[in-house]
Amino acid sequence: MKEIIAIIRPSMINKTKEVLDVLGHPALTAVSVFGRGKQKSILNEVKSVKDNPELQQQPGKMAYIPKRLLSIIVPDEDVNLIVEAIMKVNHTGNIGDGKIFLCPIEDSIRVRNKDRGMEAIV
Numbered sequence: 001m002k003e004i005i006a007i008i009r010p011s012m013i014n015k016t017k018e019v020l021d022v023l024g025h026p027a028l029t030a031v032s033v034f035g036r037g038k039q040k041s042i043l044n045e046v047k048s049v050k051d052n053p054e055l056q057q058q059p060g061k062m063a064y065i066p067k068r069l070l071s072i073i074v075p076d077e078d079v080n081l082i083v084e085a086i087m088k089v090n091h092t093g094n095i096g097d098g099k100i101f102l103c104p105i106e107d108s109i110r111v112r113n114k115d116r117g118m119e120a121i122v
Contacts, residue, residue, distance in 0.1 A: 001105040001118065002079045006070040007035070008090045008098040013068045019085050025078065027121065029071040034064035037096070065096065073105060073121050 008016060013030060020026060074082050083100055090098050110120035 001073055001108065001121070002076060003103040003105050004070075004072045004074060004079065004082055004086070005101040005103065006072070006086050006090075006098060007033070007067050007100075008070065008086070009096065010066055010068050012090050012098075013070075015089050016070065016086060019089050020072065020082065023081060023085055025072060025074060025082055027072070031069045031071075033067050033069045035067055036065050037099070067098070073108065075118055 006016075010032070017026075017028070017030075020028060070086075072082060079102065083102070086100060107116060108118075108120040109116055
């Protein structure tokens, strides 16, 4: 099993969820996060800076950009399919398209009935 951690634009979350659902992987965890890559900001990415103090750029500090962090646990044989799908849906060719990280998962346990491994995921 692998955990796919994807950081994407908030505007792409619905398209990404739809594609994952079609591919048979509807289970995911999505979290609103703030962050930035090497770029200092992304033009036209943030709509309301003055209403959100976390996004306001202060002298000597970088502004943070809102993103969505997705965590998806998949069997090893589906990793490439899911990664390619996320990349295809989220690729614009512009700075800020996102990042994907792959992490090994040793085990998983469903709390309700103590299923383990992939049985706890599906």
